[in-house]
Amino acid sequence: MSAECVLETRGLEKRFGGVVAISSVDFNLKQRELRCLIGPNGAGKSTFFKMLTAQIKPTTGQILFEGVEITKAQPHQVSQLGIGIKNQVPDVFNNLTVRENISVAARSRHGKARAAAIASEVTERLGLTGLVGRLVGELAHGQRQWVELAMVVALEPKLILLDEPAAGMTADETNRTAELIREVNKTAAIVVVEHDMQFIKQIAHTVTVFHQGRVLVEDTMENIQGNELVREIYLGKADDD
Template sequence: MHILETRKLNKRFGGLHVTGDVDFALTPGEMHCLIGPNGAGKSTFFRLILGEHLPDSGEILFQDHDITRARPFQRIRQGLSVKFQVPGIFKELSVRQNLVIALQHHVDPRMLPEEIDRLLEFLGLAHAQAQLAGNLSHGQKQWLEIGMAIGLKPRLLLLDEPTAGMTPDETHATGEMLKRLNAEGMTLLAVEHDMAFVRQIAHRVTVLHFGKVFAQGTIDEITADPRVAKIYLGEVDA
């Protein structure tokens, strides 16, 4: 059984074929990274899974349910969650209030304060809980959003370049945070450019190129594949 599966997923923008017949499957408990040169269709593929865009043809199955036409919030309620590239937080609200909004829907109101304290501790943001979220450092904003995304207790967490703009130390700490979540049973799918980070977290890697699945395997298999080096570096051999 796969937790997420796409079958012949197609999306065009005008004459541009952004994803073409993408067949992709994700095993429960996996940490999977999606890489590819700019314009490979990674973000579009993500948006199709989230329901921000609807595909022209093809199917998306989540835990064996067809979610191809479901609205984004319905997908989230089924167990998907997302962390955007640009931190998607509520800047004018306090850090704590951000988490309240994320958790209030599915946590008993009596348990909510305790649950939020636990999450703040996990994110290392307990000291900043009263601050406005917009005043946090970039890395802290990213963590806050990860906190909001995992607060939903998702089966599958999608991460769009979760370490964009982070310092190397913050990137490493984020990797360790994601590994802890994975150890607790969460499946993760991340779009990422930073190969050191991919090496740190990924069990398997998929390379997208011109909207198609170009290669798939472990990070060692992918980096050893001369065809992958070629699409990243052009026709010159690496």
């Protein structure tokens, strides 16, 4: 693939026993691209993310990050190469303070001084300054999401995967998240899984639709919204709400 490409999967497949969660997914992402993944529950989006970050191993197929094959890598190696992920459920260190959470993340790929600078910058950028001494486990759901986002941003990854970053957030918080995503996108490619169509409209150019473990269609947001097939399996249901 071209040097432009940051992430590529070839014929990616994952079976859990007889259940095919992901089937022959060929996915391409350019440097600093912002992509949204949508699809009904069980379409395989989270499974796809977990394979990209080596949390689960694909049954067959290949994953390439900046041209390097990472199909058989360990999660920490994938992270060291520059992929950061926010999982669907807030995945944080509950009994550590906000400051400690972010500093552990920043120390992963940087020396002491640089990490401290990144940590304080990220803390301020995400508006967590007032909470640094609090235990993350005591925070509200939305705030915990922010802490996790801060940790991912503090890694300074080249590719960021966000699994439902706006879930459980207020309208105001969602807007701030969208703003943050656009800002971080200046230096990193981002893939976002979301159900909130307003949110996707705010941030996305290209949208990939997953359905029953396969890529159904890949297009701009306007075309996706006009696509009959997509409306039927996904947006149609959303319109009924």
